[in-house]
Amino acid sequence: MLFLLLLLPMSGLVTEAFFGSHSRGCSWGLERYFNGVANRVLPGHGYCNLTLPSLAMCGMECFIDDRCLTFHYSEGERRCELNGATASRYPMALIERAGTDYFSPEQPSFAELLTNGREVPIRLTDCWYHTHASAASECRRTGQHLCLQWELDHASKEGYPATPPSWYADPDSQAVLTETGVTYHDLPLTAPSPGLCCSLPMTYRDPVITPQSYDLADRAGQVRGCSDLAAHPCTLAELKEAYDHGYRSLYWGYLATPNRDTRVDGCTHHKDDECYQGTIANTPRPATRKQVYCCPNRV
Ligand SMILES: *[C@@H]1O[C@H](CO)[C@@H](O)[C@H](O)[C@H]1NC(C)=O
Numbered sequence: 001m002l003f004l005l006l007l008l009p010m011s012g013l014v015t016e017a018f019f020g021s022h023s024r025g026c027s028w029g030l031e032r033y034f035n036g037v038a039n040r041v042l043p044g045h046g047y048c049n050l051t052l053p054s055l056a057m058c059g060m061e062c063f064i065d066d067r068c069l070t071f072h073y074s075e076g077e078r079r080c081e082l083n084g085a086t087a088s089r090y091p092m093a094l095i096e097r098a099g100t101d102y103f104s105p106e107q108p109s110f111a112e113l114l115t116n117g118r119e120v121p122i123r124l125t126d127c128w129y130h131t132h133a134s135a136a137s138e139c140r141r142t143g144q145h146l147c148l149q150w151e152l153d154h155a156s157k158e159g160y161p162a163t164p165p166s167w168y169a170d171p172d173s174q175a176v177l178t179e180t181g182v183t184y185h186d187l188p189l190t191a192p193s194p195g196l197c198c199s200l201p202m203t204y205r206d207p208v209i210t211p212q213s214y215d216l217a218d219r220a221g222q223v224r225g226c227s228d229l230a231a232h233p234c235t236l237a238e239l240k241e242a243y244d245h246g247y248r249s250l251y252w253g254y255l256a257t258p259n260r261d262t263r264v265d266g267c268t269h270h271k272d273d274e275c276y277q278g279t280i281a282n283t284p285r286p287a288t289r290k291q292v293y294c295c296p297n298r299v
Pocket of ligand 1: 046048049
């Protein structure tokens with residue numbers, strides 16, 4: 001966990017090494033990706049120093065030795081030190097040493113870290129991918145899709161652990177889950193990244209408001225904005241359900257009913273035909289350009 005946090009600010013330094021017969025799919029065979037942390041070592045757990053001409057050979061030595069959990073490689077000295085411990089076990093022990101890099105061949109199992117068994121159908125792929133398309137196809141292989149933004153927001157609120165920069169639904173950027181929320185970054189130039197796969201359905205999801213505003217008459221645009229979020233403009237009944245789940249929003253936005261606006265505040269100032277079932281304020285006086293309340297599609 002802490003190890004991952006250490007990795008985050010250094011994602012630019014994540015180094016990749018693979019070896020052996022180059023077959024597709026990294027969960028078997030000798031092809032593995034190694035997380036590298038530049039200029040760091042985990043002292044005190046080495047049990048063997050070898051002189052080897054390449055990082056890949058050092059990785060191979062570690063891979064075939066059952067005692068080896070991680071290794072150090074010094075490019076300058078061509079020194080390969082095999083370690084019997086991981087930085088995830090001793091996160092505070094990873095110290096700076098110029099010229100030597102720490103490599104951890106294992107990928108942590110994020111599924112294990114999920115908080116108290118609450119269902120968050122999201123997983124980080126074991127393999128790291130160079131392209132959005134290959135990450136997407138790995139998600140499809142298990143009946144999932146690359147997570148949409150609102151799914152990541154939800155997962156983050158549910159306590160999903162921090163991740164390195166990862167592929168998600170938007171092909172133009174990468175998502176990083178941190179302790180405090182989700183952030184989005186430009187694509188790295190070379191580093192491979194894991195994919196964040198999500199699976200519908202979740203039992204209940206809060207409405208989401210489209211990032212963009214739409215003209216009142218642009219119903220097609222409003223529907224499209226929601227559909228980009230795997231959702232549709234909310235009906236009053238859905239907003240009532242959301243309210244009953246504790247969702248509140250003071251923003252006046254469009255909804256499924258044309259030419260009205262709504263907010264989810266318990267009808268503090270509205271009544272009669274401007275208050276749906278005592279909970280959802282909605283008026284026939286919408287502004288001409290607003291964002292839309294979208295309710296997640298259920299399958
Ligand atoms: C390997 O070499 C490094 C650098 O000389 C040293 O710090 C480390 O203790 C050695 N490890 C073992 C297991 O001898």
